[in-house]
Amino acid sequence: MRAFLPAYEMETPRDLAVALSRIASEPGVWKPFAGGTDLMVLLEAGKLPHKKFLNIWNLAELRGIAVTAEYVTLGALTTYAEVQRHEVLAREFPLLCRAAAETGSVATQNRGTLGGNIANASPAADSPPALIVDSAEIEIVSAGGARWVPYASFHTGYKKMNLQAGELIRSIRVARRRGVWKQYFRKVGTRRAQAISKICFAAAGRVEAGRIAEVRIALGSVAPTVLRGVRVEELLRGQEPRGAIVSAAQDALGAEIAPIDDMRSTGRYRRNVARNLLAEFLEVLAS
Amino acid sequence: MPAERARKIRVSCVVNGAAVTCEAYPMARLLDVLREELKLTGTKEGCGEGECGACAIEIDGALVNSCLVPALQAQGANIRTIEGVACGGSLHAVQQAFIAHGGAQCGICTPGMILAAVNLLARHPQPNDAQIRAGLSGNLCRCTGYMRIFESVVAAVRHGETGA
């Protein structure tokens, strides 16, 4: 334990309005604290600069999963366990459910939240690629109002995001798909459970008359933020998912990602595996 | 250099069926509150980073790693630790099975492992092999290779009591 715990303060606001006014009152000072599965690890390692935490774990306004004809909207405090238990998510958003099931373990999944995961902005997180593929939008609230941001543009750099001081993530919304989509999710870690991913690949595609009508591809752990493979998608649209396009798409992906060497893996491995997983996804589309 | 201290707070919760109140720094780890304030040393620290599960307890029926829960968030919680698994003097079926089938060797992972197993059986009374493995995947054991832990869980299920 590498932190002077007595110096840390935590307050519990009685509702969202109070929480928002608290963080607006001292911008940058109050850090919202949900399930703690990221923040407590950083804190115990002595790597958390904040000293004041706002306990938002009990805020009802940030919980709950609402289903309409067009969207499924998840409160920011939706835990990974809750994601996996939800019938509509399990049926229509398998990537998000897979990501939730492969994040940490049972105990982590009971406390880890989607909002917390997004705000922690680790490039190795597993939900972000799924959220990109699912065209998620993030609802951000402050004392002054609310705004929606496409998740794909939420992260602007390593640990930098479109979230100002005084703002909180309130919910995450994903659009229910029309048509038949084939889905693919693969997380590669050192071991099968409780592993930080070396690379994470999420993708979905709709094939019409043998050609790729729509496709979305996103990867984790290959860039300073979660990465949408925009150029690969462009290349693949309208193509048959087989033949020469496969290696062309692999080359495009290889050029688009920027994986590094770190203590978990190497840039070379990540790049090669990214290419291989893309090939595997295309096989799924072709099947 | 040491910063000013926060004021200690009073945390009231239910632990193993009994109402308790104690004083703690708001960000003190629930693990330390249980061990040092409440003298419930059955819950162990193995890693302090939520990886090994030795500190696993139940909060409101959900399995959590107590090394990652700040004391303030335990306010009003219904907590079960290893000390609350046996009923009076009678061991839970899972505990009995661990003894009979070699589920515990050095014993340091055992409290967390038993909580995880008991929690698993509450959610899946008849778990298959994959569910047992997945349910315990957050609890690391260095001694057993997990074989006899699985066997113990299967034996506990066969025994018929899965919840208590």
Place this chain on the structure above:
Amino acid sequence: METRVIGRSVPRKEGREKVTGSARYVDDLSFPGMLHGVTVRSPAARGRIRAIHFADGIPWHEFVVVTAKDIPGKNCIALLIEDQPCLAAEFVNHPEEAVVLLAHHDKYLLEDARRAVRIEIEPLPAIFSIEDSLAGKEIIWGQDNIFKSFYVEKGDVERAWARAALVVEGSYETGAQEQLYIEPQGMIAQVNETDGVTVWGSLQCPHYVHKALMILFGLPRERIRVVQTETGGGFGGKEEYPSMIAAHAALLARKAGRPVKIIYDRAEDMVATTKRHPSRTRHRTAVTREGRLLAMDIDFTVDGGAYETLSPVVLSRGTIHAAGPYACPNVRICSRAVATNAPPHGAFRGFGAPQTVFALERHLDRVAEVVGIAPEELRRRNFIHEGQTLAVGQVVKEKVDMNGLMERAFKLGGYYAKRKKFAAENSAARGTVKRGIGFASFLHGAGFTGSGEEYLASEVAIEAMGDGTVHILAGSTEMGQGTNTIFAQIAAEALRLDCEQIRIVQPDTAYVPNSGPTVASRTAMIVGKLVETAAVRLLARLHESGCLQYGYNARDFTRACGSYVAKHGPLKSFVKYEHPHDLHWDDQKYSGDAYGAYAWAVYVAEVSVDTRTAEVRVEDFVAVQEVGKVINPVLAAGQIEGGVAQGIGFALYENVVWQEGRMVNAQMTNYVMPTSVDLPAIRVYFEEIPYGRGPAGAKGIGELPLDGTAPAVANAIAFATGVDVRQIPITAEVLLEMMESVHAC
């Protein structure tokens, strides 16, 4: 021989305490007035300590501060030699070397204070690899960086090369491995006038700690007391290192005049304590055209880190096991342990043998390939038999049927059918998953090498109390492997009682004799035999006294103890180890009877390799071993299963990432051991050819599984992918690249 209690899966003695959470590990204990202690460590790998700065803002007057100047006796942690300082005084020789100790009642403030101490070091050039050490790039230890070397010679290796039809060479490497016991290391110490120095803690060898403290404090034997608390795993990691923490806690306690508790957090434990010695082994093997071994020339080096600690003994075991269970007329083994500026490496289950057995078993698969025969055929043509000599010249005096073990393991593992099936499937054009099956055949000597057991002169006492309970007093420790339970079974068997009537006295140097360390797979075989002998002698005394008739039952025994004690006083039996007269070992030539007995084994691993990601999954594992006698089937199987799990980690997952002598992935998130979903069913089978000198015929088994698991997995991967595996851990990063080169050819 029919046994009543031995051979049964008697439940673990301390099982109830462990499943209820009432077992007391060191961090569960608290003493009145106790302070917490922490260690301030060197940031540099090597250098001269210029100054120690205590920053402003901490109420230093409230703290107990200890440096090397506070050491009353000799500033060393005595082990084989006395080269390792307890606290660095003028020079540091590895990152994280202990320099300053602090104690305070507030553990939070203490942590802040630790970060407020700055150790200013004038750096000296450091070395971090075996190559640099051997090249003498810097001399950091002794005259030439070499802690110890061995030279073993059997026959005449040089003459064999000319006659050989084929010569195969190869070089193999193993990395460091962290023991990763789930309970981090810790100690509590108390120093006062009445009792002297007392320490309680997580440890394997109370008498090692005792000796180290005697020398550190300059105190006589009776003024030091070491008590083992319930220990949450050791695996060798708590063989020698606890002496260091005990010393630190005791120095603080002495200066504070109050008890002091030091508990490492996981990061500190990983970065500062011992690991398995990294190794490099070179083989040069001459064979006939039919694959019979003519000569084995083996060169073996281990990286010992900055101080000698146990490196000579690790080197010894690795050396003796380097040529395996094979009959080869000409063998030469040159080995050495070298110094680098890393925290000293130390004991880890297997203790040198996992390193050399990996090299040997990988190498022999390659030799078979060159000869053009199946790997099992090569083994079959060279397995050693009773009457033949091992590499160190020991004549095998026990029945051994390695081929029988191998065939049984193959049958259980479906080896032949899977080999055919996988070969066919793998070569089929499409298919992203390749499958493989591989094996390792090996042996592991139990007990201390050569004259080691004689030197240890282990002792055990048994006392029957007036109420009929029988106390076993031994320095052997329980750390999960089942010491308490099997000792109870051995005594119960000899005394014709139930285990419930036997109590194991918690190892405490004030009360129990020195039974030697709990290491080297010696506890069941050597110490267990002493327990048996002591029990037999105690029973004889009872009979001779007339208090107990033959054909007695438990009630008779209890009554007899009562009357004996009332009439004659304590009923205690005391046994000291006697070295068998027919075991001869030459320390100079390093040859002779290395071990009293060997366990023999063949392990079979089945793997699948995803060619897209190079992820390896062990799908099935069969472990067959001949162990003399299984004292407790559940506990014995548990030892093999747990050992195989550690061996799979050693082969695939456990990678220590080094940066200038420091482990940088010192978190359980980044140093990866297998979880419950990473392991297959580990299927364990025993054979029993009783060893005359073991209790009920038992031999040692604790370390055995660490020897054969990694090479079996490596051989399976080689089969699956065609990759010539030469080092472990086999990370996906390395494997993917190697698979691509194979594919390219």
